[in-house]
Amino acid sequence: MFTGVIEVRALVFDVFGTVVDWRSGVAAEAARLLGPAVDAPALADAWRGAYLPSMERVRRGEIGWTGLDALHRASLDELLPGFGAGDADEATRHELVLAWHRLDPWPDSVAGLTRLKARHVIASLSNGNVALLVDMAKHGGLPWDAVLSAELFGHYKPDPEAYDGAVRLLGATPERVLMVAAHVDDLAAARARGLRTAYVHRPTEFGTHGGPEKDPEADLNVRSLEELADALHC
């Protein structure tokens, strides 16, 4: 259990689900762009469901490095016919991919990050590409000190290169970096590289459910980024 005695230099954050609400944002844009005939929340879920398999192809080396925008586009093209939207035009598909660039933060995210930033370096550590993360930060007012992305390392989380690369770029040692995520697999991979971990329970990430209540392996368990700021005395 985290005592607060360790001096954390930097906090690195998973973004989709941890800092922003991807499901509501993608569903709202799908409804706007595809109309009421399409089940937009189901499309959002299916699209997110294609996320891990599409990255796995990169992680296993089946295809070369491919950024998340391109993976999102390929998954979307596969999914649209099944949702009765196979006739969506190029401009619509492009706009839908950009929905992931303008997701709204959870209500506590900006306040929590702002408090944490006052005492620590805060950075994204996301599988989103840099341009996506920069757009998202401007859209939602996320006050990152640095935008770190799998793209910088050519390796998607949970590959060890992503965590090691973040520690290296931040000029830190692993035990002085705290990985913050709403996903236990992300945190387990970070711990395996020596990082500290904080689990954020996001009970509505998938609509009616989120991850487990707690991650018993994490140094910290919280329910919001404001609660994380409390726990770190920020």
Place this chain on the structure above:
Amino acid sequence: MFTGVIEVRALVFDVFGTVVDWRSGVAAEAARLLGPAVDAPALADAWRGAYLPSMERVRRGEIGWTGLDALHRASLDELLPGFGAGDADEATRHELVLAWHRLDPWPDSVAGLTRLKARHVIASLSNGNVALLVDMAKHGGLPWDAVLSAELFGHYKPDPEAYDGAVRLLGATPERVLMVAAHVDDLAAARARGLRTAYVHRPTEFGTHGGPEKDPEADLNVRSLEELADALHC
């Protein structure tokens, strides 16, 4: 000449000399840490003078990728005996290298960047390593949307990989990225990769002098980042 008609997505900034005043900051820290017997401004000049040759060794492939902190440290170790400070201890040398992490912005920098950020993506594009740039941004309140560094590309400016890499990470095309610098060679290299360029005249970068009044090849010539914000209608 830049007409303002081109829609610039992102501005990327040289940092040392363009955004921050390295000479005053390094000289002040040298005076504090080494005492009055050392000619601190001359040490700052000599240290900065070692910057290009040390990077050249990396650029020519004589040594593998080496971050700026490590290059700074090696140059410092070579210079100190000549300044009568060869007996400086390890902690002092470490602190001196960190002086480059906490340089103060020029008086117009934060106000100018803040205005530019409201309408554009603003990012560093510096030969400083990421940790240095993050520390500097926190120290001086530089509101970067993204911290881009030669370190991310394994190539120091003016290698083309640095400019190409920044354009790629920002999801832009070269003609929609404006490189801002107080150094004509940096801008010439950016133009060779298709970027737009803005020259900032910093007349006291080297104490009693700076670069030329203008860069006739640049799209824009200004004397401060506030003037740049004016020119871009921010």
